[in-house]
Amino acid sequence: MNLASKDIRHSFGRFALTTVGIGMLLMIVMGMGGIYRGIEGDATLLINSIGTDIWIVQRDTRGPFAEVSRVPTNLVDRASSVPGVATAREFVYHTIQREHAGRPLRMSVLGLSWPTDKGDWLPLVAGRTLKQNHYEMVADKSLGLYLGERCRLGKDTYTVVGITANMISSSGDGIMAVTVDDAQAIQFDTTGEAVRLERAAREARGVRSELVAKQPSMLELADRPANELPALARPQVSAVMVRVAPGADAQAVSDIIAGWGDVSIFSQQSQRDLLIKGTVDRARRQIGLIRVLLTGVAAIVMALILYTLTLDKIHSIALLKLIGAPNTVILGLILQQALFLGVLGYVIAYVLGQKIFPNFPRRVILINSDLIQLAGIVLLISVVSSLLGIWKALRVSPNEAVG
Amino acid sequence: MHDGFAIQTQALSKVYGSGNTEVVAMHDATMTVRRGEVVALLGPSGAGKSTFLTAIGLINPPTSGSVKIDGQLVMDGPDSHTNLRTFRRKHIGFVFQKSNLIPFLSAIENVQIAMELNGTATRSARKQAMELLDYLGVADRADGLPTALSGGQQQRVAVARALANKPSIILADEPTAALDSHRGQQVMELFAQVAHEQGAGVVVVTHDHRSLSVFDTIYEMEDGLMRKGEQPKGS
Structure with missing residues (x-):
């Protein structure tokens, strides 16, 4: 006979409410991990999707994602002339905040090097890529713009021709893609x-x-x-992106460009590392600390709940001892309830999270390794938090059932 | 090992504290109960009845004296000669003033758990538990939780649980205190029936002098001292 399930069935309402509470707490822990992955994903999204081998940036800067970088546009021609370079493109990237339809519209503007780059790599969910050099834009759905909507930026009006999903900058703003010329016109717009x-x-x-x-x-x-x-x-651009020709020696290309006195270069991986360790690092550590604290709080709350549940059953436990139940039965009763609580709480956290996380203002990305790690932590917490209750239960004398 | 005695105690004493704070709760209590015998233990509050009951129930070891159950020396002073919890499970049944059923188990499960703890398979335990409830007249309430049973029904279930593992001795601590006189009489008669039909020795601590006719032997306790009382009428 499974005493733990019988007890749970008997006080189902209270147990269910407790489990939902634990589940919501675990959902926040899960969500914090997902938010971190989201920040990391958003930060590296452009670098991963844009497909380039070498980033050429202003000398002694860390590139357009970490700080202001300005390089002349003719750097594209210089880079193109290096043996082994397949393509060289301008990269323009900046954030603006304008008024649109009576509401503030904050977006990251990405310049596509027309006509080389029409945005074919953008993750479109509706519409199309750019078909002309001016006045068309592809906007992320998080910006709240719809296909065909016209948006005035600077002196010009742009039409939304495509909608993307999950194109978010490292600061959490939706990305809007236009041609480099338009991006510069928006950036350097003056009266x-x-x-x-x-x-x-x-x-x-x-x-x-x-x-x-x-x-x-x-x-x-x-x-x-x-x-x-x-x-x-x-007007200058933020960086120049170089793609090395197939079969060419990427290191040799890098060495040549690195020899120029006015620029610094980064590989795709080092640019990604710079972002993770620089821009995202503080947020990562902050979220990591909050996760640790929340996990600690969850452990304490679970321990107190299990202790209280044990206290409520103390007479029954004394009675079980009186009729000869071995300690393993008592231990199993408490431990199984702790595991029920932890496992069900985790399932609730996951199910609720699937419903709630998509509505968060920032992306929440749940990855399998994080979910498995959290599941392991929850199991550990369940076992550890039941120790207080087990300690109390094992100290109970069968005499208490008699009194 | 079986010599017809369910329980034999020899000069059981229990002393709490020491020096100026020493309290003698029980002194040289000696009792013999045969299988099938129903014994009443009478006495005022504080006389030491519960101390004696918990000592022979292997819950609260005596300071000195010995306890033999089913012919086996179990306690010799405070020292035990076996695993008390296992021994209790196999040889002793308990019934209390309040029925003391596990609140989250149904009537049949309260009986079944005692059997399962003793190694009986679930299916067999359930069948035997139902037979016991039927024997005690509460089979129709088998699936009810303790809160859904009357006081008398709860006590019958508690007796069924006490009988679950065919114990040598059943110890009952004021089992009728929470019942009206009619139901109290029924429960006392039930003990006599169980003792005679199941062959278990029964020791009942009671204040209820109206039911003494059902007992084979009466012991009385006062100020920690035990003596054999007068033979009840009709025995």
Whole structure:
């Protein structure tokens, strides 16, 4: 006869409520692990999906995901000319917050190197990739935009032509993909008044510059649009992505580019490591600590519940001892209830989590190894937390059943 | 080993504390109960009846004296000569003032668990438990939880549990105290029936002088001292 199940059946309501409580606590523990995996996944999403071998970034910076990086656009041509390079593309990436349809719209803007990159690698769930150089965007569904919706950013209006799923930046903002030109137009958008003032200031600076002293004709161009100034480059990009040709020596390509004095390079793996150990590290440690604390709280709560459940049965335990039940029966009664509580709590945590986690503002990713690890911890907690109750039960004298 | 005696105690004493705080709860208590014999133990509160009962029930060891159950020396002073819990399970049945059934088990399960603890297979234990409940007239309440049974029914189930492993001796501590006189009389008669039909010795601690006619022997205790009382009428 299984005494544990009989006792549970007898006080089913209380046990069920307790189990749901434990389950919700474990769900939070599970969720914290999932949030960490989500942050890690979001942070490395672009690096993993964009498919590049070498990142060329501003000298002595750690790349566009870790800090501000600015490199000239002609770096694409320099990189393309290196033997063994299959393709070199611009990478533009920045975060903006604008007003749209009466609500704040915060998004990470990703520039696609049109026409090389039309966004074929984006995880589309609706619509299509970019088909023209300007005024089209592919937006993540977390931004709340719908297909065909028009969104004004800067001086231009963009139409949503595609919707992606789970394209989230490391800061948790949905990613919107446009061409590099559009991304720069959005990034460096200035008002007409600001442009006029800059041109005037530029002329004033030119008068004092040595360059204009040597080339006086440049002063005539000072009040023209910036992209007409031969001495001024186009707006800079965040980085240049290089793909090594099949069969080419990636290390040799890296060595050549690393020799340039104005840039630093990172492999895909080192860029990913930088993100995990840099940008995400603090969040990871913070969530890890909260997980440990929550696990400790769950263990204490379970121990107290099991102790209370044991106290409630103390007379029955004394009676069982009186009629000759060996300690293994008493121990089994408490331990089985602890395991019931832990296992059912875990199942509830998982089932509830599947329903609730998708509604979290950030992605919660449950991976098998984390789930198995948590299951092991829950089993351990169940056993350890039952020790207090077992200790109490084993100390009970059968005399207490007589009194 | 079986010599017709369910239990034999020799000069059992129990002393609590020492020096100035020493309390003698029981002194030189000697009792012999044959199989099939029903013995009443009378006495006022604090006389030492429960101390004696827990000593021969192998729950609370005596300070000195010996206990033989079924001819086997089990306690010699505070020293036990066997695993007491196992011995209790095989040889002793208990019935108390309150029925003391396990609240989360049904009537039949309360009887069945005692058999299963003694190694009886589940199916067989259930069958025998039902036969016992039938014998004691509560088979129709077999699936009821203790809270759904009347006081008398609970005591019958408790007696069934006490009989579960065919014990040498049944110890009952004021089993009728929570019952009205009619039901109390029924329970006392039940003990006599069980003792005579099942061949178990029965020791009943009671205050209830109305049912003394069912007992074969009467012992009385006062201030820790035990003496054999007058033979009850009709025995």
